[in-house]
Amino acid sequence: MKNKYLLLLILFQNSLQTEELNTIKEMPMLNVIKQYDASGVKQVLHEELPDFTVHSVFIIETGWDHLVAEINNEWIFRFPRTAGSIPNLEREKRLLDFLKNHLSLSIPQYDFVGKKTAFAGYRKIPGIHLSRQTYLSLTKDEQYRVARTLATFFTELHAAVSTQQALEWGYTSYYPPLEDIEREIGGTLPAELDVMLIQAIAYAKKDLSSEENLVFFHKDLNGDNLAFNPTTKEITGIFDFSDAGIGPYSWEIGELFVIHEELAQLTSHIYAQLNGVANPYQGGAADYILRKATLLLWAQREQDKLKISSLVQELTSFLPVWISINTDN
Numbered sequence: 001m002k003n004k005y006l007l008l009l010i011l012f013q014n015s016l017q018t019e020e021l022n023t024i025k026e027m028p029m030l031n032v033i034k035q036y037d038a039s040g041v042k043q044v045l046h047e048e049l050p051d052f053t054v055h056s057v058f059i060i061e062t063g064w065d066h067l068v069a070e071i072n073n074e075w076i077f078r079f080p081r082t083a084g085s086i087p088n089l090e091r092e093k094r095l096l097d098f099l100k101n102h103l104s105l106s107i108p109q110y111d112f113v114g115k116k117t118a119f120a121g122y123r124k125i126p127g128i129h130l131s132r133q134t135y136l137s138l139t140k141d142e143q144y145r146v147a148r149t150l151a152t153f154f155t156e157l158h159a160a161v162s163t164q165q166a167l168e169w170g171y172t173s174y175y176p177p178l179e180d181i182e183r184e185i186g187g188t189l190p191a192e193l194d195v196m197l198i199q200a201i202a203y204a205k206k207d208l209s210s211e212e213n214l215v216f217f218h219k220d221l222n223g224d225n226l227a228f229n230p231t232t233k234e235i236t237g238i239f240d241f242s243d244a245g246i247g248p249y250s251w252e253i254g255e256l257f258v259i260h261e262e263l264a265q266l267t268s269h270i271y272a273q274l275n276g277v278a279n280p281y282q283g284g285a286a287d288y289i290l291r292k293a294t295l296l297l298w299a300q301r302e303q304d305k306l307k308i309s310s311l312v313q314e315l316t317s318f319l320p321v322w323i324s325i326n327t328d329n
Contacts, residue, residue, distance in 0.1 A: 030086055030118040033079040036062050041069045041077065044117045052112075066242065070124065076108070076239075077121040086118045091170055092241050093120055095161075102160035105153055106227070106237035125237035127227025134228065135260050142233040147263055149235045150221070151270035154252050158275075161216040163246050173246040174219065176204060176290045177297060184300060185293055193315050196322050200289040207248035207283050215249045222255040249277065253284025254291055261321050282325050289318065 033040055038057035045054055054071060061068040065088065067079040080086045093110050100109060112121035128134070135143065178201050187194060207213050218225075220243040227237040249271075256264040268281035292315050299307040 030114060031116060032081060032083060032086070032118055033067060036067050036081070038069070041067070041071075041079070044079070044114070044119065045071070045077070048114050048117060048119070049112060071121070074124055075112075075121050076124050077112070077119055079117075079119045087170070088242060089118060089120055092244075094169065095241055095244065099157070099160060103153065103156050103238075105149070105235065107241075108239050125227040125239060127229050127236045130223035130226055130228040130235070130259055132223075132258075132260055134230070135223075135263055138233055143263065144266065145233070146228075146235055147266035148270050150256070150263075150267045151274055153221075153235075153238060154217075154249070154267075154271055155274050157218060158215040158249060163214050163216055166216040166244075166246055171216065171245050173214075174251070175208075176287075176294055178204060178290075181290065181293045181297055185297055188300075189312065189315070192319060193312070196289060196315070196319055197293055199322075199326070200286040200293070203283060203286040204248075204290055207250055207286075210248075213248040213250070214246055217244065217247055217249065217252050219243045219245055219247065219251065220255060221252060222258045248280075248283060248287075249275075250280030250283025251287040253280050254287030257285065257288045257318070257321070285318075285322055285325050289315065289322065292318075 033044055035043065036059075038059060041057050041059075042054050045052060056072055058070040058073075059067065060070055060076075063081075065081060065085040067081055069077050069079070071077055078089060080089050093113070096107055096109060099107060106125050108122040108125070110120040110122045112119070114120070130146070135146070138146065181197070182201060186197060189197065218238070218241060220240060221238065225238065225240040226235055227239070228234070229236050250268075252271075253264050253268050256267055264284055265281050268279050268284060271277075272279040292311055296308060296311040296315075299311060
């Protein structure tokens with residue numbers, strides 16, 4: 001198995017110095033937020049930003065790594081929940097500082113940074129999340145513009161940061177737990193799902209084995225991580241680069257299936273045309289399957305029967321899409 005990932009391992013042994021990024025000062029040692037609710041957010045901001053008046057706090061997410069809050073319907077603040085997440089937030093800030101001159105779409109630009117407690121805040125990018133329902137309400141021309149915007153964003157991001165630069169900045173290659181999925185999930189699913197899983201694993205291994213497939217990618221571009229203008233019917237911005245890393249370019253497509261498979265297909269087609277590469281649609285579908293399989297792996301280990309049932313149903317619903325892709329190819 002190690003031989004199959006040799007090219008990725010070689011990348012870890014090479015790096016390029018990037019003066020633009022290294023000129024930004026390191027964060028001092030900081031504390032993490034202690035109370036994961038609106039009161040805790042208000043307390044930290046009152047202590048750190050005494051001239052900043054907090055009128056409202058809406059907790060968007062309390063994930064493993066960060067608490068994310070919307071302040072005054074105007075600002076987004078991210079608070080690392082563990083000491084290990086603090087460098088990741090600073091790395092993301094550095095990345096965004098670099099990317100602002102390389103991307104056509106708006107991305108977060110942090111205006112506030114904690115001095116004692118770790119956090120960073122940026123002005124909210126106007127727009128709504130792009131849901132499946134919203135996407136299906138668009139005309140064909142509007143759907144095409146959305147897909148072209150996403151394909152252009154991926155193209156600009158992949159061109160802006162090389163894999164060597166990403167490694168120098170502390171980003172790592174993303175490896176799905178393929179062996180664990182094969183060992184613990186394989187054979188436990190209905191026959192058709194088991195075949196789909198085996199095929200997705202094989203496709204992922206193929207994608208990982210070729211250096212030319214590897215890019216620095218966003219990795220988590222679903223409808224919740226983009227801003228969509230419901231009036232102009234256009235994407236206005238992209239955010240949450242916290243999961244960015246190195247992997248096959250086709251894995252940018254996986255999360256688009258959450259919105260709709262037609263968006264994933266159209267974005268893949270345009271991306272392939274823009275970059276003169278193989279169409280990433282099938283690889284994106286394999287990534288979608290393996291993301292669900294990874295969650296299923298964790299759910300089985302935790303014996304979460306409700307979550308297991310939900311994930312199996314999601315994979316079952318995706319089966320016709322996968323069969324169609326493989327039939328067309």
